[in-house]
Amino acid sequence: MKFTLSWLKEHLDTTASVDEVVEAMTMAGLEVEHVEDPGAKLAAFTVAKIVEAVQHPNADKLRVCQVDTKDGRLEIVCGAPNARAGLTTVYAPIGAYVPGSGVTLEARPVRGVVSNGMLCSAKELEVAEESEGIMELPDGLAVGQPAAQALGLEAAIDFEVTPNRPDWLGVRGIARDLAAAGLGTLKPDPVKPVAGAFPCPIEIKVDGEVCRVFAGRLIRGVKNGPSPAWLQQRLVSVGLRPINALVDVTNLITYDRARPLHVYDRAKLVGDVIEARLGRGSAEPSADAPSPAPHRDEQLIALDGKTYDLSAEMSVIADAGGERPIGLGGVMGGESTGCSEATTEVFLESAWFDPIRTAQTGRITGITSDAQYRFARGVDPESPAWGIEQATQLILELCGGEPSDVKVVGAPPAPPAAIAFDRAYVKKLSGLDVGPPRIDEILTRLGFAVDGDSVTPPSWRRDVEGKADLVEEVARIEGFDSLPETPLPPIARPPGGVLTLRQRRMRDARRAMAARGYAEALTWSFQRREWAELFGGGDARLVLSNPIAADLSTMRPSALANLIDAAARNARKGFPDAALFEVGPNFKGDEPGDQWTAVTALLAPHSPKHWAHSEGDPLFALKADLLALLEELGAPALQVVQGQNAGWWHPGRSARLQLGPKVVIAEFGELHPRVLKALDAEGPMLAFEVSLDAIPEPKKKGVKTKPALALSPLMPLTRDFAFLVAADTPAGDLLRPIQGADKALIAEARIFDVYAGAGVPGGMKSVAVEVLVQPREKTLTDAEIEALSARIVAAAEKAVGAKLRG
């Protein structure tokens, strides 16, 4: 919404500048978007008078003028045919930038005569799209007066209105708040009732669901035509297009008082009844309806020239006994009954349309008119009565004519209820120390009726429902600047920090992954449905009804597809070596408990060539990263289980980490080529997905002391074993039984070689294990070491059928 300072001054007696108004609005809660000053670019241009104009000696179409300007009498060459002695026009000095032609003026001879400036056309000043000749201004203007002022150009203040304050959608509403804020005095309401000369011949019917109250009046004998300059200028200054006086009056009042109105050409109305009712069509005919509903195709051609289907949710104005739609109530009038310059009898509508119904009508039709915007937010319910009088006053003034009585049908919704208000609550809720007299002064200035402990909001403040709203009124007018900064009172804090274990793990996971060389990505929680299906998701319950794009339609079951896609996109830009991770939500369903948190990592190993050529299988590098992460998160020792991963993993190169037989903490491995192909990604890619929520909490919560450390003074010793096992036995399965052979003495067992081939029987492989033995109480004798070795071999044989290689 826009307005100008001069318009504001119609309602507010003030000496404030535009900047002061903007500041006061901002601090009262009206967010100024920007101030658009069409005169700013014309600062250098001033009024001048041509004293003499003679033919240019060397050019037929040019004239040499003597011009009185703010810089004295100057000789200026001008090509306009209307450059004549006595003309008051606009002068641009040397050095001025002419916005309409995009040039900066230089003093240079035009066909041998030096021009000391320029006389400008409306187009050159950008005050008109097209123009002929230089500006012709009224004679009375003083030489040297700024052109912007002479042209009536004014800064327009463009601001945003929050939905609670529809009264701010009219200039008077703003004036009232600014007056309360101390910027001036609100002028008395100029609207006076106009007596009717005859009974209103039009009957009005309303459906309360559409329209609560409808005031109408006929004015006959009007002479419509273009509005006077002041009205046109006022509308143009806020970005409206003048149409004709009758229509312009309704637009003016819409902006002046947030009071939308409509004018019908009486001659075009069919019958003597105007009706506000619900639409009778059904915008979307249902396929299974046995027979078409009678009014399925009710339609309206609106003033914008477009045809709209009228459904049963919409508010419609109809004539011809309610049969012919002639308008979308509170939204837009119909083409068939619009006022033109030929109109001589006008029927004036000043109604109160239901906000929700109007919002709905606007939403379905896609129309966002000035009227719809205001009715949807709530017009002052008392306004139909004075709105029709204000419009009558203006129409009589501009078009003449004779008004009928006002006919009012229906009743406005109940006015806001009185609120019991203890003034001490202002200080309790806001902290502001404001005395009761000042509180009452503020409320009264804003239009509230104050009567002892009871405060009644004005009809236009339906947003004020309770005492907290009253505190807001007082606080914002008193100024949020004066709120006393008050430290929060001390609060008992958990001694171990405020984060829960899970919150801490999310944070630790992030830092652990970054420390291991992975870059953190944040990817959308929604993705293409086909991608979700690739990873076990895509349930219809998790497909958005109104996605912003088809590739962002479905809540993700996993972040893997997003990370694969991210790596592929980076590769396509020439950066194929990707190590990415994300800590974020995945969705199994739409219930709160279906959301789970994963640490997902993706490795697309494309290390640059290196002179030292030392490359292992990157899958084990990924496994190392996964184990390091789990250790950082405090996960217990986990079992590696192969062959049970979900279908998006490489069947031979993937595994799960489990806690017991049921709880899967992580899946990791190479991704299935089929999945990569579907995502248009070049493989191989490796990944893991850790379910953060599945990692158990440590058994001893809150115990910071670590177990006592018993360091043995005795040298540890190592023994190597080479075992023969079946080729398909997981080598890792050897370690647990070996360690179990003597938990006190065996500190560690490590696989250091796996071999199949010459010297190893077919179907078998040799697994070499180094066992670290840590004596605790005394040095071991040879016999004791031998006995321990025998126990290790027996345990390995018992567990996986391993034989010591001879």
Added chain:
Amino acid sequence: MTDYAKIAQDLDQRIAGAADLAALEAIRVEALGKTGSISELLKSLGRMSPDERRVEGPQINGLRDGVATHIARRKAALEAAELDAKLASEHVDLTLPPPYERKGRVHPTMQVLDEMIAVFADLGFALAEGPDIEDDFHNFTALNFPPKHPAREMHDTFWLPEDEKGERKLLRTHTSPVQIRTMQQGQNRTLPGWIAQGQAPPIRVIVPGRTYRSDSDATHTPMFHQLEGLVIDRDIHMGHLKWTLDQFIARYFETPSVETRFRPHHFPFTEPSAEMDVRCDRSGGDVKIGQGDDWMEIVGCGMVHPNVLRNCGLDPDEWQGFAFGFGVDRLGSLKYGMPDLRDMFAADLRWLQHYGFSAFQAPNPATGLS
């Protein structure tokens, strides 16, 4: 008479000329070995008369000591030369690159969240969380958005399909539903433990998380991050709110001089409502915080609406407090200078390297936030 000086001179010459440790050892054995020439001379002392011995003894011993010293010196020199040669042969070209390592990064938005959490934790705020898929009650109704009110329209909500009961879930448009989950008394306790459960006042929590609105341009993304704050007690008023936000802004931007402006606004779930602006300069194309003559809106806030308290089973005459909501991504872009918010979610490796943070830049009261 044996010419000891001649012997010493000859040996010294040979010692000096010994090319390596083996040659030197041969000279040592020849002179000082069991049957070496000087050992033999020493043995001859036993056969001399005392007078002879008095004269010859010191000379032979002197000879032996001199030769031994010279051999030791030469040996040290040869060993040093040999080590030098060995080390010289071990030369490597250290202009060659070390093994390849990827540089890990923490996403700037997550860094900013950690920073915000650090500041608010210090002010006594705990963390509460809630689900991304919400119901209408928690996201709108309980937060005092009347049904069909235009304020709902302004949220550009993403909706999930209608269920059997004709109800539709939605993607939360703000983190405020967690206010309800935190305040609501006597609610369903079957939810997973990470989701905020109703707690009795006093309450002091922040709520970080993903939020969603159907909007996309340089300053809006369909998914973004918010950090909500909620304080409920008996006497918490707007002055506390203003202090808290000012504290946060000074600490977050790590400067004492960020000028702020507190002005009225409207949100359905707060009353009175406000927005806070920070002083900024937009003249150079990008935004500089803390200087210039412009303002930048940075947080929406207000006193929790009495209806919201009532909807959670709290008596607004007994309990009151404030709530605020920051846009985390935008706060990050203001501090660290990422101009286009869409890039935050594009996972471009070069962008992550450039704007991301090292694992070790965790916010710390001793070293600052980053």
